[in-house]
Amino acid sequence: MVKQPGGSAEGYTQKVAGVRHWRSGDQAVLFLRPSQESDGTLEVTGLMQGNFIVRKNATGETMVSNGVPDVSAYQASSNAVTQYRGSGMRLDELESRVRKATKQ
Secondary structure, eight states, rough: EEOOOOOOETEEEEEETTOOOOTTTOOOOEEEOTTTTTTOOOOEETGGGGGGEEEEEESSSEEEEOOTTTEEEEETTTTTEEEEEEEEEEHHHHHHHHOOOOOO
């Protein structure tokens, strides 16, 4: 079981910036660690940094992205705030990066 901060209960909703809430049918690549509660559950490492949604692009390639809706990024060089789009790449590129990092 994977836990994330935020959610809804008893008429209240708590939203946490950097958390992507999954919907039924979503496919994701997750980087997980044991939760701090020592209850056997897991949590996503680094919030959006460890949560890549999987989608097909227009040409049929399998792509992943850790961008999260409603999260903004500040660009100091241009003094602009933009929507954070995350690190988008092909799934095989992410797999290659993970293999390379785990060999070190």
